[in-house]
Amino acid sequence: MTLASVLSRGDSAPSLHQRILGDIEGRILSGEWPPGHRIPFEMELAAQYACSRMTVNKALSQLAKAGLIERRKRSGSFVTQPHAQSAVLEIRDIKAEVQSLGMTYDYELLARAQRRANADEREQLDLRAGSVVIDLQCRHFAGRRPFTYEERLINLAAVPEAATQPFDKVAPGPWLIERVPWSAAEHRIQAIGADAEIANVLEISEGTPCLQIDRRTRMNGIYVTLVRLVYPGQTFELIANFAPMQS
Amino acid sequence: MTLASVLSRGDSAPSLHQRILGDIEGRILSGEWPPGHRIPFEMELAAQYACSRMTVNKALSQLAKAGLIERRKRSGSFVTQPHAQSAVLEIRDIKAEVQSLGMTYDYELLARAQRRANADEREQLDLRAGSVVIDLQCRHFAGRRPFTYEERLINLAAVPEAATQPFDKVAPGPWLIERVPWSAAEHRIQAIGADAEIANVLEISEGTPCLQIDRRTRMNGIYVTLVRLVYPGQTFELIANFAPMQS
DNA sequence: AAGTGGTCTAGACCACGAA
DNA sequence: TCGTGGTCTAGACCACTTC
Numbered sequence: 001m002t003l004a005s006v007l008s009r010g011d012s013a014p015s016l017h018q019r020i021l022g023d024i025e026g027r028i029l030s031g032e033w034p035p036g037h038r039i040p041f042e043m044e045l046a047a048q049y050a051c052s053r054m055t056v057n058k059a060l061s062q063l064a065k066a067g068l069i070e071r072r073k074r075s076g077s078f079v080t081q082p083h084a085q086s087a088v089l090e091i092r093d094i095k096a097e098v099q100s101l102g103m104t105y106d107y108e109l110l111a112r113a114q115r116r117a118n119a120d121e122r123e124q125l126d127l128r129a130g131s132v133v134i135d136l137q138c139r140h141f142a143g144r145r146p147f148t149y150e151e152r153l154i155n156l157a158a159v160p161e162a163a164t165q166p167f168d169k170v171a172p173g174p175w176l177i178e179r180v181p182w183s184a185a186e187h188r189i190q191a192i193g194a195d196a197e198i199a200n201v202l203e204i205s206e207g208t209p210c211l212q213i214d215r216r217t218r219m220n221g222i223y224v225t226l227v228r229l230v231y232p233g234q235t236f237e238l239i240a241n242f243a244p245m246q247s
Numbered sequence: 248m249t250l251a252s253v254l255s256r257g258d259s260a261p262s263l264h265q266r267i268l269g270d271i272e273g274r275i276l277s278g279e280w281p282p283g284h285r286i287p288f289e290m291e292l293a294a295q296y297a298c299s300r301m302t303v304n305k306a307l308s309q310l311a312k313a314g315l316i317e318r319r320k321r322s323g324s325f326v327t328q329p330h331a332q333s334a335v336l337e338i339r340d341i342k343a344e345v346q347s348l349g350m351t352y353d354y355e356l357l358a359r360a361q362r363r364a365n366a367d368e369r370e371q372l373d374l375r376a377g378s379v380v381i382d383l384q385c386r387h388f389a390g391r392r393p394f395t396y397e398e399r400l401i402n403l404a405a406v407p408e409a410a411t412q413p414f415d416k417v418a419p420g421p422w423l424i425e426r427v428p429w430s431a432a433e434h435r436i437q438a439i440g441a442d443a444e445i446a447n448v449l450e451i452s453e454g455t456p457c458l459q460i461d462r463r464t465r466m467n468g469i470y471v472t473l474v475r476l477v478y479p480g481q482t483f484e485l486i487a488n489f490a491p492m493q494s
Numbered sequence: 495a496a497g498t499g500g501t502c503t504a505g506a507c508c509a510c511g512a513a
Numbered sequence: 514t515c516g517t518g519g520t521c522t523a524g525a526c527c528a529c530t531t532c
Binding site: 304 | 517518
């Protein structure tokens, strides 16, 4: 998957700056222009493509943002050295995840409580003493088998409506994402062995390797929710799509 | 981390289109403009900021690319519903990884072979029968303790110089990344239990949960290398940075 | 000092799609 | 039909940086 093909999703007539971008990207990816190579100046490219400098600039700016070239004033633009391998990891909605596997999705609420946050939780969610949270435990099924165990805290100060929501039919994830507009999240991914509780809930044996994803979601500067998702390791994989990037 | 702050890395004087972008992003993230809200037309914004339409267009185009707004001809631009939670996951160079933890890094080659690819490997790397690969096993240390076990195949047809490279001092990852310009990669992340071999190599007990990352790297249409990295689960975490995105 | 990229303008034409 | 966004132009000024 190339940058040019991402930007123009199979359209019939790519715009001029997209064609320029694609041409240059092709030469870089093919090795014709190796790292360190100076690509033509904006003026030169504008002349080659018989277009204005702004059109060339648009293409080169996108290449620079993608990390394929580096732009230096007075010197020109250069093909960069690839450094780190970065990957765009998609963590999707669990329901969509299951259905994309062609299995039926089911949701079950195991426990629901409203209580004061303890010290550890207050620190993680950046709450004051006495703050109240909703504490949920639930399971997601793919077909008949448990697919994910979810432990979730919701900051009631951030989402007061959660107090009256039973969460017995609708999972907290989709419910929140409808209600809380645009959020930023931090993820942590680990491999763990299933403890007795997880083994019981996911119907696997104790010690089975599991993928554990912790996510903390912020909105407008305050933390809204803290969630831990545990997937049986052998039945779940995270697929990350490419992306060469510079560090 | 906001889009605007990413684009202007703490610079003193953000450009006008960055300021426009930041203003609009702020209203969306704060909830002032909820999903579905129509944001002002380009002409209106141009008038508000007393600038040309192109400047506004630059800001709105970036917001659209980031998925915060959706642009519909004849109707205007609208704040999108957040759908999937996507995350930008960084998979860094192992040496950088270790050193960022403040520990000394060490590398050890366990085995090196040059041989024909078997059927499974040929399929994964899209090779013809009889294709030759370099097969490596190595360990990466953080301090005195093994940190990562690496199994790697290199497609000799793609990187002939690998035949004469002993890989006893330099790890194949950095070596390849210097030599192979710009690549695309596919990742798969799983939790596994350490088998006898992994347990022995990583000096952990059998069955210990581990994070296993498979990566297949392509360059110019052909597969260059296939690598499996195994990290002890409790000592390694993948950190993914935010990123709200629409599906 | 000179040439580069960064930014911006005040126009323009077009395709598309909602009215 | 007609206004919107998508694209492009032919200029312009500026800051920066290397020469």
